[in-house]
Amino acid sequence: MLLIPCPFCGPRDESEFACGGEAHIARPTGTDRLSDAEWADYLFMRKNPKGVHLERWVHRLGCRRWFNLARSTVSHEILAVYKMGDPPPASLAGEEGKRA
Amino acid sequence: MPAKTRYSIFSLVRNAISYHENWEEAWRSPEPRPEYDVVIVGGGGHGLATAYYLAKEHGITNVAVLEKGWIGGGNTGRNTTIVRSNYLWDESAHLYEHALKLWEGLSQDLNFNVMFSQRGVLNLAHSPHEMRGLARRVYAIQLNGIDSELLNLEQLKAYCPLLNYSPHARYPIYGAALQRRGGTARHDAVAWGYARGADARGVDIIQNCEVTGFQISNGKVNGVETTRGTIRAGKVGVVAAGHSSVLADLAGFRLPIQSHPLQAAVSEPVKPILDTVVMSGAVHVYVSQSDKGELVLGAGIDSYNSYAQRGSPKVVEDMFGALIELFPIFSRLKILRTWGGIVDVCPDDSPIIGKTPVEGLYFNCGWGTGGFKATPGSGWVFAHTIANDRPHPLNEHFALERFSGGHIIDEHGAAGVAH
Numbered sequence: 001m002l003l004i005p006c007p008f009c010g011p012r013d014e015s016e017f018a019c020g021g022e023a024h025i026a027r028p029t030g031t032d033r034l035s036d037a038e039w040a041d042y043l044f045m046r047k048n049p050k051g052v053h054l055e056r057w058v059h060r061l062g063c064r065r066w067f068n069l070a071r072s073t074v075s076h077e078i079l080a081v082y083k084m085g086d087p088p089p090a091s092l093a094g095e096e097g098k099r100a
Numbered sequence: 101m102p103a104k105t106r107y108s109i110f111s112l113v114r115n116a117i118s119y120h121e122n123w124e125e126a127w128r129s130p131e132p133r134p135e136y137d138v139v140i141v142g143g144g145g146h147g148l149a150t151a152y153y154l155a156k157e158h159g160i161t162n163v164a165v166l167e168k169g170w171i172g173g174g175n176t177g178r179n180t181t182i183v184r185s186n187y188l189w190d191e192s193a194h195l196y197e198h199a200l201k202l203w204e205g206l207s208q209d210l211n212f213n214v215m216f217s218q219r220g221v222l223n224l225a226h227s228p229h230e231m232r233g234l235a236r237r238v239y240a241i242q243l244n245g246i247d248s249e250l251l252n253l254e255q256l257k258a259y260c261p262l263l264n265y266s267p268h269a270r271y272p273i274y275g276a277a278l279q280r281r282g283g284t285a286r287h288d289a290v291a292w293g294y295a296r297g298a299d300a301r302g303v304d305i306i307q308n309c310e311v312t313g314f315q316i317s318n319g320k321v322n323g324v325e326t327t328r329g330t331i332r333a334g335k336v337g338v339v340a341a342g343h344s345s346v347l348a349d350l351a352g353f354r355l356p357i358q359s360h361p362l363q364a365a366v367s368e369p370v371k372p373i374l375d376t377v378v379m380s381g382a383v384h385v386y387v388s389q390s391d392k393g394e395l396v397l398g399a400g401i402d403s404y405n406s407y408a409q410r411g412s413p414k415v416v417e418d419m420f421g422a423l424i425e426l427f428p429i430f431s432r433l434k435i436l437r438t439w440g441g442i443v444d445v446c447p448d449d450s451p452i453i454g455k456t457p458v459e460g461l462y463f464n465c466g467w468g469t470g471g472f473k474a475t476p477g478s479g480w481v482f483a484h485t486i487a488n489d490r491p492h493p494l495n496e497h498f499a500l501e502r503f504s505g506g507h508i509i510d511e512h513g514a515a516g517v518a519h
Contacts, residue, residue: 001413001414014414015414019403019404021358021405036504036505037504040503041354043447043503044447045503046354046356048345048346048359048405049345050343050346053405055404071404073359073404074406076406076408
């Protein structure tokens with residue numbers, strides 16, 4: 001069971017949260033000119049690293065706010081929590097996808 | 101290749117006389133050769149079935165199956181062993197039905213008892229709306245010529261008396277869909293039987309051999325890098341389940357796949373009490389009784405991505421809650437063990453079987469939570485795809501291109517809960 005440090009409420013049990021998948025996916029601009037492959041990439045293709053994964057979570061049964069979280073998909077260790085719209089912390093530069 | 105001794109009552113008696121000390125090994129463990137015609141990455145049921153049908157149906161025997169761990173140690177040995185073909189859409193129905201037909205003759209074909217038991221598979225409805233949804237699926241399945249029937253409450257009570265039929269249950273039972281030809285099989289035996297059959301036809305099964313990279317030049321695959329050296333091959337088939345994305349990354353393209361833990365459990369063994377497979381989407385559990393007497397039950401996936409082969413206790417707790425909701429009589433059963441496997445989930449809950457942007461490289465992945473039932477059919481169509489460099493009509497709709505072409509095969513209803 002994960003102990004997730006909600007940036008608004010502090011550490012809470014995983015059962016209060018829902019995982020929203022990969023973070024930092026930007027809706028592409030110029031959608032009238034996108035190819036089918038570009039649409040497929042935006043809609044369906046996802047990072048699925050064996051290592052550090054940047055993902056979105058929502059404190060569903062708490063403050064009901066979304067935030068970003070960096071977590072290892074191998075050890076489940078939570079490495080950082082940061083707010084929506086913020087870039088990943090500098091300490092994680094180059095770490096994404098690496099084994100942890 | 102020395103012919104294998106046939107397994108039979110006579111070989112059993114003969115070996116009993118010598119205290120079972122002289123059984124020959126079921127498959128060899130050769131050193132990898134520097135080159136093969138085809139390399140299969142992943143020694144689970146699907147990969148071994150692919151190698152078996154490459155040799156049997158297409159005469160391609162210069163094949164290696166590379167397994168990073170041991171045969172039957174991944175998802176093949178971790179699933180809940182349910183086999184059925186009651187899928188909604190034509191594409192899936194035909195693919196899974198082809199697999200089910202192969203299951204029906206598999207023990208004889210392999211000369212290995214896979215303990216395929218057609219004890220019937222129930223999908224419960226807990227509301228009039230769910231009953232209508234099931235009716236739609238049952239009729240669609242019948243139109244595809246596949247056995248499927250709708251049971252009303254009285255028929256269901258006669259078929260499976262053990263369920264909690266109280267109208268005061270939190271999720272009262274309204275009826276069910278039943279596929280009588282569905283059932284269970286011995287999962288380890290499927291891997292062992294295919295391994296033995298492939299080995300007898302000349303396939304090299306190489307365990308403890310992890311693929312760490314692909315040799316690709318001019319958009320064409322020439323071989324694989326492994327922990328036991330470089331192995332050249334003109335064609336490479338990847339059947340790596342939870343690690344499909346990792347291998348696609350190495351080959352330089354993206355997949356629409358997310359890897360999640362999927363957890364299951366077995367109880368202590370008890371005397372025969374449940375003679376069918378029961379699944380419920382609303383309370384989210386699926387349960388059958390193994391031949392050893394253990395209840396085998398499975399949960400839904402954990403919501404987060406993981407490669408750890410373990411999940412969170414809350415998912416297991418929910419699974420037990422659902423079991424007790426359906427069968428209050430099981431509330432005193434002790435649980436022997438729980439475990440997890442890593443499943444590769446596609447956005448439409450349908451697999452990807454076919455060619456990739458790299459020539460000579462084929463992927464069979466994305467089976468998500470329900471790949472075991474498809475093992476023979478998956479290997480059969482994948483072998484055809486590799487041998488002919490084009491998909492069989494049964495799997496042409498399951499190409500990676502469907503995500504850009506828009507022909508999504510949405511099987512959340514048939515695959516989302518019931519595995």
